[in-house]
Amino acid sequence: MNANKILIINGHPDPQSYCRALSTSYAEGARKSGAAVKLIDLSEIEFNPNLRYGYRKRTELEPDLLQAQEFIRWADHLVFVYPTWWGTMPAVMKGFIDRIFLPGFAMRYRDNSPLWDKLLKGKSAHLIxxxxxxxxxxxxxxxxxxxxxxxxxxxxxxGVSPVRVTEISPIRKSTETFRQKWLDKVKEMGVKQAR
Structure with missing residues (x-):
């Protein structure tokens, strides 16, 4: 599935991380093939990752989160780049999802029904x-x-589908050659996604 509008979300809290380098490589490849690319780097935006009241009471979204929702609405394809820590994503990325993937934006529960409406249909995703x-x-x-x-x-x-996963491991004790090989592969993934 090709995409002309790609949003890359770097979920690593360290601005000097390998995930940031991977995000940059993917963006370079996608732009090289003519895609419009936007990037959200969770190490740079300001927001409270805690959904303090759950869904009982609305927590107003900070400007960076409102912009993130607009970017997600705009995109055909979402690319999430993040490390696995304790079996899942970093806390800042989970908080980002908790705060913006809200009823009325990502899904909508139906009255008197166990079913829900998927509000992000028509988008695909890639997890790196x-x-x-x-x-x-x-x-x-x-x-x-x-x-x-x-x-x-x-x-x-x-409603986001299909969702593709690329796992890069093991990172600990990996060589510069291994890391560069993956930077090149990820750049090519961006090229192919945008074609």
Whole structure:
């Protein structure tokens, strides 16, 4: 599925992270093929990641979150780049999702029904996830729990489909050659997605 409008969300809180470098590489590849690209870097935006009242009481969105919602509405394709920490995404990324993937934006519950409307239909996504856990171990032992939560419980629940996953591991003790190889691969993914 090709996309002309791509939003990249870097979910790593460190502005000097490898995830940031991966986000930049993907953006370069996509722009090279003519896509319009926007980038949200969670290390740079200001917001409270705590959905303090749950859905009982509205918490007003900060300007950066309002802009993030506009970027998501605009995009054909969403790219989430983040590390796996304790089996799932970093707290700042979970807080970002908690705060903006709200009823009325990502989904809408139906009155007197267990069903819901998926409000982000028509968009696709790609998860580029770094990890220290070897891929085979993550698959066989952990059953890719973090990937499944993001793919099914969040994105597909909101109507985003298909959702592709690229896992880059193990990162700890990886060589510069390994990291550069993946930067080049991710740039090519951006090129292909935009074609």
């Amino acid at each position: 996830v770094t990890s220290d856990t070897p891929r085979l171990y993550n698959l066989l032992v952990y059953r890719q729990a973090g990937h499944r939560i993001m793919k099914s419980n969040i994105l597909k629940f909101s």
